[in-house]
Amino acid sequence: MDFSTVAKKASSGLLFLTIALMALSFVQCTPKHQVTSSTTTLINPDKGLKDYYRDYFPIGVAVSMASLHGPDSALIVKEFNSVTPENDMKMGPIHPSENVYNWKNADEIVDFATSHHIKIRGHNLCWHNQEAAWMFKGPNGEPVTKELLLQRLKNHIFTVAGRYKGKIYAWDVVNEAVDDGDDTTQIYRKSNWYKICNGPDFIEAAFRYAHEADPDAKLYYNDYNSEHPVKREKIYKLLKKLIEDHVPIDGVGMQAHWKLNDPSPNDLRKALDEVTSLGLKVQFTEMDITIRLPKSTPAPGTAPAAGGAMPTPEAGYTPEVEAKQIAQYKMAFDIFRQYRHFITNVTFWNVSDRSSWLDWRGGGLTGGAAAGVNTPREVRKAYPLLFDENRQRKKAYWSVVNF
Ligand code: G3I
Numbered sequence: 274m275d276f277s278t279v280a281k282k283a284s285s286g287l288l289f290l291t292i293a294l295m296a297l298s299f300v301q302c303t304p305k306h307q308v309t310s311s312t313t314t315l316i317n318p319d320k321g322l323k324d325y326y327r328d329y330f331p332i333g334v335a336v337s338m339a340s341l342h343g344p345d346s347a348l349i350v351k352e353f354n355s356v357t358p359e360n361d362m363k364m365g366p367i368h369p370s371e372n373v374y375n376w377k378n379a380d381e382i383v384d385f386a387t388s389h390h391i392k393i394r395g396h397n398l399c400w401h402n403q404e405a406a407w408m409f410k411g412p413n414g415e416p417v418t419k420e421l422l423l424q425r426l427k428n429h430i431f432t433v434a435g436r437y438k439g440k441i442y443a444w445d446v447v448n449e450a451v452d453d454g455d456d457t458t459q460i461y462r463k464s465n466w467y468k469i470c471n472g473p474d475f476i477e478a479a480f481r482y483a484h485e486a487d488p489d490a491k492l493y494y495n496d497y498n499s500e501h502p503v504k505r506e507k508i509y510k511l512l513k514k515l516i517e518d519h520v521p522i523d524g525v526g527m528q529a530h531w532k533l534n535d536p537s538p539n540d541l542r543k544a545l546d547e548v549t550s551l552g553l554k555v556q557f558t559e560m561d562i563t564i565r566l567p568k569s570t571p572a573p574g575t576a577p578a579a580g581g582a583m584p585t586p587e588a589g590y591t592p593e594v595e596a597k598q599i600a601q602y603k604m605a606f607d608i609f610r611q612y613r614h615f616i617t618n619v620t621f622w623n624v625s626d627r628s629s630w631l632d633w634r635g636g637g638l639t640g641g642a643a644a645g646v647n648t649p650r651e652v653r654k655a656y657p658l659l660f661d662e663n664r665q666r667k668k669a670y671w672s673v674v675n676f
Contacts, residue, residue: 316675321352322659325674329613331392333620335359335559338378341385345624348664355392357558357620358382359630362395365403368429376436383440394558394620395437397445397495398430399479401464405429409465419470426475427482434486443618445495445526445558446483447476451507453498460507476511477520484521491617495526495558500536500544509547516551524554524617530631531562531605533597538604545608549615557609559622561657562601562669563631564594590656599669602659606673627662631655 322332333355361378386393408425411417452462461467466475498504515522525548623629632654659670
């Protein structure tokens with residue numbers, strides 16, 4: 274056989290081998306539910322969000338009694354490996370008077386998660402909202418003193434964090450203590466806590482108590498609009514001070530109640546860079562991306578409301594709006610994966626678009642109950658999550674697992 278014949282045979286053999294390998298890899302990589310794009314992730318309907326992100330960070334969801342006892346339950350187990358009680362561990366609900374603790378719901382959530390090997394984030398130990406009103410009154414109904422208030426805070430944290438010691442791996446210790454205004458010198462929210470303590474001492478105290486109560490739990494400061502430049506700077510100042518004062522804090526919860534165009538990728542990166550430069554970890558603790566516009570913004574193509582008294586009805590969940598939401602989710606998760614070494618959890622606030630806390634939020638026009646067989650789709654609904662009203666995966670879901 275001369276050289277050219279050998280070369281021809283070899284190259285046709287090589288060609289055959291190449292085609293065979295390509296065919297094999299096509300068969301192996303073609304997902305059952307292919308999403309249009311050049312994906313490197315193997316899309317598999319049997320996998321949940323937690324499985325796609327196994328090598329990145331846990332993916333969590335806020336839960337309630339309704340979600341644990343209804344059809345959401347199976348979806349939670351399939352898709353998530355972290356839960357946060359939406360309301361059941363907050364100070365008001367769990368500790369409504371000095372000697373009364375309502376453990377039932379919180380215990381159920383902990384038992385559910387433990388039995389399914391799901392991590393638990395505790396939410397929260399000190400907040401100005403859903404607070405325990407009794408704490409602010411002295412023994413004879415007078416305003417409580419700072420000393421007594423901090424003693425009560427300590428008892429509360431020792432009792433709650435102590436009960437779930439070793440079961441709750443991370444706590445939102447202090448929630449939303451930073452002021453929302455534009456005045457950069459006004460760092461702290463003027464809450465009852467702040468006023469009675471005549472300053473921010475309660476923040477440091479809460480972290481120290483939590484660390485004493487459960488030294489292994491990771492401790493977070495949790496707030497919203499953490500990517501907005503002014504608030505970002507205020508949160509940074511608070512964190513820097515806590516670190517300088519050697520307060521036991523592990524990280525920052527960025528709630529991530531976001532909008533279609535907010536935050537920008539740049540603002541999100543800046544917030545992450547700033548916090549991680551302090552050596553802190555980040556958890557995105559309450560993620561959702563509402564499709565609702567700010568009240569004063571008329572929907573595209575509609576006239577402003579007469580007199581401006583009522584908000585203009587929004588156009589609803591149109592394909593354009595959906596595309597923007599998909600893009601915003603994709604942008605966020607692309608950045609999350611880039612910061613995987615700093616991000617230790619991403620949690621969604623509620624399970625599906627069937628019921629989101631945002632639907633109940635004052636909206637003036639409609640809003641409220643989820644659309645169902647007998648109820649029409651409400652244009653004021655927020656549709657903020659990765660699962661639709663029938664608990665099916667939305668296109669936004671595929672955009673975050675398709676990487
Ligand atoms: O449980 C009572 C019920 O007995 C009563 O009949 C009913 C009447 O209104 O209220 C029920 O309580 C409601 C509770 O949710 C449970 O559904 C409260 O009114 C309502 O205010 C409360 O809203 C919660 C809100 O925090 C309170 O500020 C939302 O569910 C919860 O999603 C939301 O979560 C917060 C985070 O903790 C912190 N970050 C912001 C986030 C969204 O506001």
